[in-house]
Amino acid sequence: MKKLIFLMLLLFVWGCSSESEPEKGNDDPKPTASEQVTGPGKKEPKELAADKDAHIVIIGSEIEGMYLARAAKDEGLNVLVLDPREHPGGQVIQGQMLFLDEPTDDAQKTLTQGRVKQLFDRFKKGEIRTLEQFTAYYNDLIDGIPIESGIEITDVKKENDEATGRTKISELTYKTAGGETKTVAANYFVENTDFTALTHLLSDKRIPGVETIFNQSEPDYMxxxxxxxxxxxxxxxxxxxxxxxxxxxxxxxxxxxxxxxxxxxxxxxxxxxxxxxxxxxxxxxxxxxxxxxxxxxxxxxxxxxxxxxxxxxxxxxxxxxxxxxxxxxxxxxxxxxxxxxxxxxNGYPEYLYIRDFDRYETDYVLTGTDVMGAEMFWDNVSIGGYPLDNQGTKTSVWGISLGNPDKYGMPLRSFILKDYANVIVAGKNVGASAAAYGSARIQPNTSLAGEVIGIILGQIEGKKQLTQLDEADMKELHAYLKKQYNIVVSGVKGKNKIADYTEEERAQLNSGKKVEKK
Incomplete structure (x- = not known):
């Protein structure tokens, strides 16, 4: 899709800031991704209940969920990754989607924070550009985190969670690549694939997709x-x-x-x-x-x-x-x-860059007006940015951009599967409407969310469940994030780009239709 002028200007400013060639001949060792902890350092392992195999089981190895895994492990939690794909790395490593889109605000200031900012900084300097360099970064990021590839989920045991009144996963059974059947129990389970390997087994509440934007009668995808x-x-x-x-x-x-x-x-x-x-x-x-x-x-x-x-x-x-x-x-x-x-x-990737697939309802579904209106939430886990860029379909090949926000909040509730006590969604599985998804889907937005959620899980372990957190809890957690990790997701204000929209125009935006203001 042809980029709009405002996006080009944003990218131009970034490009210009990178105009000088990267330094060459600098042999100083670079800290690995797992060493680049911006917080207080890796914590002592937290006690694991006798009936649990891990604190967190992550299904899939997309990089957004690996930021959650890294943060949770560094906070002392036991993390296990079960990957349905034959090889780890998802769109970045297997699909070789190495063109990183950086979210910036209206002042052209980067919105990246935490570990993903370190990736972008090295990317712009020319230190991480090739597949080999990205692979080394990814391997450092997951250092010490066990990954079992080629698995297939065969059964999910669910029960009522008395503390929250929601459904929870108590056990997950899978078949290994070698054909062995295993069962794992954990406090939390995370959907981190590009094809809803876990959540399609749990929910039938699909969030309407780009078919609503491009006037298709059947589900469709970018x-x-x-x-x-x-x-x-x-x-x-x-x-x-x-x-x-x-x-x-x-x-x-x-x-x-x-x-x-x-x-x-x-x-x-x-x-x-x-x-x-x-x-x-x-x-x-x-x-x-x-x-x-x-x-x-x-x-x-x-x-x-x-x-x-x-x-x-x-x-x-x-x-x-x-x-x-x-x-x-x-x-x-x-x-x-x-x-x-x-x-x-110069060779070919063995997998695709999948932008879009089914997403299932979360406790809060981010809307187009949230994004364009710079909405901030009491349970923010990320500050997002980037145009509402909806790539095309076969019937609308150029796609459409619905607007360019300044910055907006992404709430924890948009990463918790609706009606479940212990199911988290990561990366492109974020709870966002078709209109909002054009922006929310961008990797650094959800990578920051993954890291923040991993930190939160470490902080609340043994105290509260994720769905029990209230505004007072989040205020304390936001303060911890700022003090220990220099991550700021509260007290942020963005420019409301739709302050003069009528209710009809707001509804039009949320339905995925471009609003043309005179």
Missing amino acids: ASSIMMKFKGVDWDKFHKEVNKLSQAERDEKYGSTTNVTNTFTWGFGNVGGSYTATRDDIFLRGLNILNQLNGETLINALLIYDVVPTDAARVAEAVELGKKETDLVLEHLRKELPGWENAEV
Whole structure:
């Protein structure tokens, strides 16, 4: 989807701040992700009940949930990760979605905090750009946390939780990759997959998705992407040749708001739009290109429609289609972009970037007016930002952006599965309406939430349950987060962008329709 001008300006400011080349020849050892604790240091292990196998069992290994795992472990909790995928890492490692989108406020100030800010800082410096560098970071992040890959959930035992009157999971049974059946019991269970491996077994209260935005009668999902990787790109020539054109000339030749920095590109809608894909379920949009340095690049632009992540055969087919299309896109880029004349394919990912799938109701479902209205909550666990960017579907290939918020709160209740006492959702499973999800889904927003929830779980262990926390409790926890971790999620104010909206216009925004103000 073509980026709107306001998004381009935000990215331009960030890009400009990264214009100088990363320092080279600095051999000082960098602290690992697991060592980069901004708080008081790793705690002594907390006592585990005799009838429990872990304090927390996390289903899936997406990086957002791994921030929860790391924080909880450093707070002294026992954490176990059960991953239905054959290999860990999710969209970042297996899908190689290494183009990091940074949320900023209206003053172009980053909204990243905690460990994910450390990732972004190193990313912008050029220290973490390649798959190998991201993999090393991810492995450091999960250091000491056991992960069992290739599992399949076969049964979930539920019972009434007398303390809260809700349902709770008491045990989860799964089959290992080797065919062995195991059962685990834990205080909390976390949904951290991109295909609702756990929550689809627990709830039938699906939050309406992008079909409501694009007027479809059946459930629908944003396009998935396959990352395209190239080498042999002369980025200096690319940067120089494009930027010697005036902005008007660039926009006319390459597409509106086209820019190239030493780190990124955006725009190039004409380059994408002039490419004819081999199938109607494949589309090349504008080019978000990451300079991975040393002639290597990664592009987030090749969309594949009608991919449902629970359909393994379709996912495998889409990956193969994407690989073949990448070869053809290369020929197109060699002709269209200066500095790409000698580019070559630099390998292929073995998985997709899945933006969107079913989400199930949480205790609070974030709305479009919450996001655009800079709503803050007494139980904030993250401060989010980023445009309401809803990528396209097969019937609406360019997608739509519904607005650009300043900043907004993300409440703990949006990460607790409705009617359950001990089920947490992480990452893209966040409780958000279709309109709000376009912004809430961005990785750093939910990564911060994961870290904060992990810290909270460590602090309340043996005292209260997550769903029993009240405003006084959260005030104390917010103070602890600020003092010990320098994470600020309370007392924050954002600009209300919809203060002059009528009730009708608010309803229009929440239904996923763009409001055009005169």
